[in-house]
Amino acid sequence: MALIVQKYGGTSVATPERIGAVADKVAAARDAGDDIVVVLSAMAGETDRLVGLAKAVCDRHRPNPREMDQLLASGEQVTVALLAMALERRQVSAKSFLGHQVAIHTDQVHTKARIAAIDPTRLRAEIDAGRVPVVAGFQGVAADGDLTTLGRGGSDTTAVALAAALSASECQIYTDVDGVYTTDPRVVPEARRLDQISFEEMLEMSSLGSKVLQIRAVEFAGKYNVPLRVLSTFVDGPGTLITYGKGAMESAVISGIAFNRDEAQLTLVGVKDAPGIAARVLAPIAAAGVEVDMILQNVARDGLLDFTFTVHRNDYAYAQEIVTAAAKALGAARVESDAHVAKISLVGMGVRSHAEIAAKLFGALAEANIRVRMVSTSEVKLSVVVDEKDLEEGVRAIHRAFGLEQGPVRIEPRREGTKAH
Numbered sequence: 001m002a003l004i005v006q007k008y009g010g011t012s013v014a015t016p017e018r019i020g021a022v023a024d025k026v027a028a029a030r031d032a033g034d035d036i037v038v039v040l041s042a043m044a045g046e047t048d049r050l051v052g053l054a055k056a057v058c059d060r061h062r063p064n065p066r067e068m069d070q071l072l073a074s075g076e077q078v079t080v081a082l083l084a085m086a087l088e089r090r091q092v093s094a095k096s097f098l099g100h101q102v103a104i105h106t107d108q109v110h111t112k113a114r115i116a117a118i119d120p121t122r123l124r125a126e127i128d129a130g131r132v133p134v135v136a137g138f139q140g141v142a143a144d145g146d147l148t149t150l151g152r153g154g155s156d157t158t159a160v161a162l163a164a165a166l167s168a169s170e171c172q173i174y175t176d177v178d179g180v181y182t183t184d185p186r187v188v189p190e191a192r193r194l195d196q197i198s199f200e201e202m203l204e205m206s207s208l209g210s211k212v213l214q215i216r217a218v219e220f221a222g223k224y225n226v227p228l229r230v231l232s233t234f235v236d237g238p239g240t241l242i243t244y245g246k247g248a249m250e251s252a253v254i255s256g257i258a259f260n261r262d263e264a265q266l267t268l269v270g271v272k273d274a275p276g277i278a279a280r281v282l283a284p285i286a287a288a289g290v291e292v293d294m295i296l297q298n299v300a301r302d303g304l305l306d307f308t309f310t311v312h313r314n315d316y317a318y319a320q321e322i323v324t325a326a327a328k329a330l331g332a333a334r335v336e337s338d339a340h341v342a343k344i345s346l347v348g349m350g351v352r353s354h355a356e357i358a359a360k361l362f363g364a365l366a367e368a369n370i371r372v373r374m375v376s377t378s379e380v381k382l383s384v385v386v387d388e389k390d391l392e393e394g395v396r397a398i399h400r401a402f403g404l405e406q407g408p409v410r411i412e413p414r415r416e417g418t419k420a421h
């Protein structure tokens with residue numbers, strides 16, 4: 001008998017009928033012999049509705065964050081109680097709980113609190129008594145006893161944290177898609193569902209656009225080694241299991257293509273080459289809380305260099321102001337900027353250590369006549385910045401070039417031409 005944490009998102013509990021369907025699924029999982037702990041989101045659209053009410057009352061002023069938490073936490077209180085009732089109707093013994101009732105302790109940072117500790121004693125007792133605990137996601141309690149919430153999408157994190165605290169054998173995230181795909185099927189209809197992906201790859205996939213899971217939940221699952229499965233509430237299937245990467249050590253496995261439409265690029269042209277340029281430009285950017293994504297410093301020519309970086313498009317105007325000031329201070333020739341660039345990332349274990357992967361990617365883009373503006377690599381990704389207008393065609397070209405419509409692709413290490421030293 002295994003212990004499984006099942007989390008159902010807002011669309012899965014959007015109506016009384018759907019709550020009934022979730023109750024049927026939970027009952028079936030219990031009948032199959034497993035112990036189940038359920039975590040729920042608020043009904044779809046409810047948290048947005050509550051945010052809207054707060055805005056209306058506060059007349060554009062920022063609502064008090066403590067009161068915001070009191071308000072937002074109410075959405076999940078409704079769904080957990082309703083599901084517990086629906087389970088009881090099906091002869092499944094169940095009880096709903098708010099965050100503080102099952103000791104989900106957080107820090108004091110209202111509206112974006114972090115979980116500090118969970119005492120699983122009460123949940124354990126409920127499970128041992130044969131009941132299904134139905135826990136409100138997204139909320140906890142601070143040391144002073146006040147309610148807190150974990151940031152939008154935080155129910156995923158609640159589920160993973162409970163799975164870790166209870167040493168569950170799996171944390172299942174039920175949502176409206178049936179898994180993680182090789183890329184966004186709206187861009188590439190042939191995209192394939194992945195059976196499995198590693199935590200590291202999933203972090204790249206979710207931070208770069210595949211918004212299936214809250215990124216914090218994936219980090220949390222990786223840290224505590226909680227096997228995480230994304231699957232559909234509405235269509236039966238195995239979903240995608242997110243776990244530690246196995247695979248042959250020397251080969252690379254390409255899992256998919258993530259992308260990000262909303263980037264902007266800024267370049268300081270013709271800066272005198274001297275130590276500390278990057279720091280002079282980026283320190284005020286960082287101080288302003290603007291996140292820098294890619295950074296590129298070209299090789300100096302005639303003692304001059306170009307320094308380029310990208311930011312999220314929302315931060316573009318602000319970053320441009322800062323860079324223009326820095327350009328003046330450093331005596332740069334000019335600032336060149338483009339608010340319409342996009343990033344495409346090929347995601348897979350070991351992509352960096354196989355030159356033929358980069359060659360194939362650049363070949364595919366060249367054939368599609370797509371100019372590459374910047375490149376960066378890590379152990380699990382190879383990213384390029386392109387013009388925004390080229391994004392979709394670029395994703396399709398790369399997906400095709402690697403044959404990802406067949407699913408993940410294994411690249412074996414090359415043997416020929418290897419010199420013995």
Ligand code: ASP
Pocket residue numbers: 009010041042047048075137138151152153154155156
């Ligand atoms: N209801 C919250 C939100 O919409 C938390 C969640 O659904 O994960 O952000």
Ligand code: MG
Pocket residue numbers: 009153156214
């Ligand atoms: Mg969500």
